[in-house]
Amino acid sequence: MVLKLYSASFPGAGGGIVALVLAEKQIPFEHVLVDLKAKEQKTPEFLAMNPFGQVPVIEDEGFILYESRAICRYLAEKYADQGKPLLPKGSKERALVEQAASVEFGDFHSVVSKVVREAVSKVNRGLPIDQAALDLSLTNLSAKLDVYEVILSKHRFLAGDEFTLADLFHYAFAPVLAEGGVDIMTSKGPNVARWWNELMSRPAWVKLKAEGIKGTVG
CATH class of the missing domain: 1.20.1050.10 (Glutathione S-transferase Yfyf (Class Pi); Chain A, domain 2)
Structure with a gap:
């Protein structure tokens, strides 16, 4: 199951730094566009993933995680030996x-x-x-x-x-x-x-x- 990133499309804010980690670590992912103007982040389906109704969110083999910095750390840890190293081991x-x-x-x-x-x-x-x-x-x-x-x-x-x-x-x-x-x-x-x-x-x-x-x- 490919990793999914739920976010807007612009390169800034939390979605942007998660997308950068995905790029630096060369992690394949599917981007699920969330229309913030249409309040798609406030739908019951999205709130089931992030009760705060905010992007980004990732889904990785059934594991749901929100908060951009937590996501970035998770990706850097899980894919430590892939792409550019973003966290030292010592x-x-x-x-x-x-x-x-x-x-x-x-x-x-x-x-x-x-x-x-x-x-x-x-x-x-x-x-x-x-x-x-x-x-x-x-x-x-x-x-x-x-x-x-x-x-x-x-x-x-x-x-x-x-x-x-x-x-x-x-x-x-x-x-x-x-x-x-x-x-x-x-x-x-x-x-x-x-x-x-x-x-x-x-x-x-x-x-x-x-x-x-x-x-x-x-």
């Missing part, structure tokens, strides 16, 4: 990845999502921007990236010299900043810019950004 190395992933979720994601909401989401919906809220969020994001600059001055990626899930999780929202004219990811410091440009040029991301989420079977 306990200390794994701890450093989890440390960096916690930073992404607790420090980076919590701020960048607020910038995206004001600078991109509201603009796309024709809503007025709260400039004070945007300015505060940009200041907070800038402070986080100052710390990233220090971390990335010591090694190529956030948890060491290899690309891992800790780096991959940043694709969920940060690439959208450029759509709102926010170039902070490439203007904060040379090491952050180097790291970000490398992420933006990874073949799996370039393909996903150009084509959206598409299954490889079915």
Whole structure:
């Protein structure tokens, strides 16, 4: 039974990072398109898979899993010896990845999502921007990236010299900043810019950004 990914088709947010893991790990999958505007994620059938009514969800040989970061970890573990390694096997190395992933979720994601909401989401919906809220969020994001600059001055990626899930999780929202004219990811410091440009040029991301989420079977 082929793995199924239930999500929207755009390359961002949780569905995007799951699709990236599938691409990096070369995992065949069927994409089941969920029409968010039509509220297909709120149907009884979908709520039976995810009671929160959110995408993404995967179905792998009858095993149902939701929450994008949990899905990514599951896939990286199950297919550890396939495609690009995204989680190291050593306990200390794994701890450093989890440390960096916690930073992404607790420090980076919590701020960048607020910038995206004001600078991109509201603009796309024709809503007025709260400039004070945007300015505060940009200041907070800038402070986080100052710390990233220090971390990335010591090694190529956030948890060491290899690309891992800790780096991959940043694709969920940060690439959208450029759509709102926010170039902070490439203007904060040379090491952050180097790291970000490398992420933006990874073949799996370039393909996903150009084509959206598409299954490889079915």
